[in-house]
Amino acid sequence: MLFRHVSIYVISLLLSLSSWAYPSIQDENGTFTLPSEPKRIVVLELSFVDALVAVGLSPIGIADDNDPNNLLPEVKAKLKPWTSLGMRSQPSMERIAELQPDLIIADFQRHAAAYDNLSRIAPTLLLKSRGESYLDSLASAEKIGIIVNKNAEMQARLSEHKAIMASYRKVFEKMTSVGSVQFAIVSARGMWLHGPDSYAGGVLNALGLASPIPDDGNMPYLANSLELLLKVNPDWLLIGSYGNHTVLDDWRTNPLFQLLTAEKKNQLIKVSPELWSLNRGILAAEGIAKDLNRVLSP
Template sequence: MGTAEVPQDPQRVVVLDTGELDSALALGVTPVGTVHADGATGPQSYLADQAKNIEEVGTIQNPNLEAIAALKPDLILSNSVRHKDIYEQLRGIAPTVFAETVGKAWKENFRLAGAALGKSDEAERVLGEYEAKAQALGPRFGTPGSVEVSMVRFMANGVRVYGEGSFIGTILNDVGFARPQIARTEETFVQVSPEQLSSADGDLLFYAGYGQDGASKQAELAAGPLWQRLGAVSRGDAHPVSDDLWYLGIGPLAANRVLDDLARYASAA
């Protein structure tokens, strides 16, 4: 969004998306304010302990500008996808740094947060350790390039199959997994109907529901014949995962935790 002059060592940071919260905490910075995902009641569950004393300033879609200003921040971190329309208002409160996009670009966004927080070297160290961990995990699945991993997310309005152009897609790629044909796209996700669920099959399938409505949709479809006919389901190779972590995390702490989760299924492939 242009140039921002930020303090050399910002002390009162407000973050306005899940990726920025993850990134700040990964760099050892505890923000004074954060938002939570719409439909959630607080920060992502995997960050509950680290974020328990952070002031909440609304939701991702509706940040509370008055609450943000009351915290007297010296830096605000977010991204253009979520908050481009209120950039000028945020900039009027404190120096504001926006990433251009979300999801697949999480590593670049983490580096940007590192630069804004004066912790670029630390950001590179964290990313290097993550990438080494991902590369070491792949051989535990034999030949990961021959293992198709499918990512399914149940939403209130339907079912999504997540593609290569997503946060979770980058992690699977870093490990070296293959993807089902429908997921071989730079799009974040492909919306499918219940009748198209067969296209979401894989050697391994991981699924989650977003919020209570997504969980209800998951329960409804998972009990039906279309889901039960999937090869991964019938073999016992379909596994529920944390939506907070695998889909909402979008940062290095989440990425490392996803690798830990994946390691549990190495013997299943």
């Protein structure tokens, strides 16, 4: 009798295992699945690192533009040592292959052309990253959670994230005189306003902060001039600077610059471009909310 019960249990278990399939998701290239749970993951964008550490995973290789300081301190603190894969725009295929990954997470915009070469090394998941919106970043994180077999953990982390963002929104709603808030990247080559459809713009919207740029579905990044900046004229202008000298330094010598509301009110503030633009993701958005609370608090 005992043998019969054991046999029935074993047969049931085998039937259960035979009918189980690893979950599938829709990435930017179609239906994607894996033969088993990945253990050696490499990522070719920083936003994917954010998603992995949010569920307690650490990639073995990261395209970090050859600078580990591009990663947020909150993200680095959760990482084990990794191999740099070079530039996000052109990651090293040799280094990726040497790591023998069982999953590559790549950016559709940057890496679609290299998909075939990447797929010869390991199954390659193509998701949005460069140019993504805030909601896109959360959707990508959710898909990553499924494909790394951490769906429950990711759903819990996303719920926690939404609660954190909602609590910051309540704080900002009490600041009735904030006005409009605009983030921009600036370098020696120019200034780019991050509009409502950009990642930073979406975070600002989620926090209930008004944009001076109409949400008309235009490009997420708007190349700017001093004349256009005067037209947009935000109450707060948050600047992520690259380089020691930028066009903003040149514009300051123009008398028209003094007409900017943010300049007149001393509300032109430097912020981290790594936090506000380069990384993106769950931890990045929470970092932006925390940074805004510091900047906007009386």
